[in-house]
Amino acid sequence: MKVTVVGAGAVGASCAEYIAIKDFASEVVLLDIKEGYAEGKAMDLMQTASLNGFDTKITGSTNDYAKTANSNICVITSGIPRKPGMTREELIGINAGIVKTVSSNLIKHSPDTIIIVVSNPMDTMTYLVHKTTGIPKNRIIGMGGALDSARFKYRLAEALGAPISDVDGMVIGGHSDTGMVPLTRLATRNSVPVSEFISKERLEQVLQETKVGGATLTGLLGTSAWYAPGAAVSALVQAIACDQKKIFPCSVLVEGEYGLNDLCIGAPVVLGKNGVESIVEINLSADEKAQMVASAKGVSATNALLEL
Ligand SMILES: NC(=O)c1ccc[n+]([C@@H]2O[C@H](COP(=O)([O-])OP(=O)(O)OC[C@H]3O[C@@H](n4cnc5c(N)ncnc54)[C@H](O)[C@@H]3O)[C@@H](O)[C@H]2O)c1
Numbered sequence: 001m002k003v004t005v006v007g008a009g010a011v012g013a014s015c016a017e018y019i020a021i022k023d024f025a026s027e028v029v030l031l032d033i034k035e036g037y038a039e040g041k042a043m044d045l046m047q048t049a050s051l052n053g054f055d056t057k058i059t060g061s062t063n064d065y066a067k068t069a070n071s072n073i074c075v076i077t078s079g080i081p082r083k084p085g086m087t088r089e090e091l092i093g094i095n096a097g098i099v100k101t102v103s104s105n106l107i108k109h110s111p112d113t114i115i116i117v118v119s120n121p122m123d124t125m126t127y128l129v130h131k132t133t134g135i136p137k138n139r140i141i142g143m144g145g146a147l148d149s150a151r152f153k154y155r156l157a158e159a160l161g162a163p164i165s166d167v168d169g170m171v172i173g174g175h176s177d178t179g180m181v182p183l184t185r186l187a188t189r190n191s192v193p194v195s196e197f198i199s200k201e202r203l204e205q206v207l208q209e210t211k212v213g214g215a216t217l218t219g220l221l222g223t224s225a226w227y228a229p230g231a232a233v234s235a236l237v238q239a240i241a242c243d244q245k246k247i248f249p250c251s252v253l254v255e256g257e258y259g260l261n262d263l264c265i266g267a268p269v270v271l272g273k274n275g276v277e278s279i280v281e282i283n284l285s286a287d288e289k290a291q292m293v294a295s296a297k298g299v300s301a302t303n304a305l306l307e308l
């Protein structure tokens with residue numbers, strides 16, 4: 001199993017590290033445009049192998065896509081992150097050009113690859129990859145919901161005073177400060193609805209904290225987060241590489257699912273060796289459906305800014 005990660009910055013390196021530590025891939029290629037940067041990160045990570053006990057071979061490349069040839073999975077993290085006070089949508093001007101060039105180079109060398117898009121604004125960047133590469137929709141996956149759901153579980157556990165492993169919950173919709181749809185109605189503590197443990201008001205606070213999870217970290221760090229994003233990407237890569245058939249909310253092209261068309265947006269999907277094996281349509285309440293429609297409107301408005 002060969003995995004390429006484009007962008008050896010904060011998220012790309014964290015993602016490569018988690019993939020290596022889980023030890024399911026034979027090879028990870030890190031590629032960056034900055035001279036020597038990916039090679040340096042790869043060497044540093046390889047020097048953790050004997051300490052962390054993995055055999056995954058990590059190599060670096062300065063913009064040489066020949067080294068990525070025949071990758072089974074390619075992750076795109078190249079592009080600029082936001083600064084405090086910015087929205088993810090404001091990154092479109094620079095990141096669209098980067099994602100378009102990078103995805104085209106990847107496909108040239110790995111025509112059968114599955115692409116995971118991370119660069120922001122992620123739903124729009126995922127749509128851009130659809131529009132410009134023409135590869136089948138099951139092989140283009142945007143990472144956002146897996147991260148947002150992890151943050152949701154963190155906030156739920158905090159509110160419940162429970163261990164995170166006791167909590168389950170999912171966030172669908174767009175990966176934006178206003179577009180996320182945390183499914184509080186379906187969240188559970190060991191299969192008991194969380195509403196049985198905490199008040200409506202506290203649950204509303206959890207929902208709001210989840211939606212601005214990325215912005216909160218950006219305010220604290222001065223740039224956006226990388227540990228949980230890297231871990232979320234590595235979980236998707238592992239589900240595909242190991243054909244786990246696990247459900248994750250991912251940004252995928254919807255063609256009628258949830259009543260939506262012609263955009264990529266977060267929905268629960270089964271991930272396996274073919275990438276998106278299926279989109280799972282869960283029964284949403286009228287309010288949740290309305291939130292999905294509003295979220296889709298926001299994503300489509302950003303998509304309209306693309307020069308396709
Ligand atoms: N979808 C998500 O949940 C999620 C989570 C975190 C970050 N992000 C996004 O991921 C992106 C990367 O964030 P980061 O914190 O790693 O940023 P970073 O600045 O640390 O790293 C980005 C890297 O991309 C490289 N790069 C730029 N143009 C390139 C090109 N054409 N080819 C190859 N490499 C190129 C840069 O040299 C840099 O090393 C940002 O757009 C950020 O908003 C998304």
Ligand SMILES: O=C(O)C[C@H](O)C(=O)O
Pocket residue numbers: 081082088120147175213214215217218224225229
């Ligand atoms: O918040 C950001 O800009 C980065 C990422 O989308 C995140 O949610 O951490």
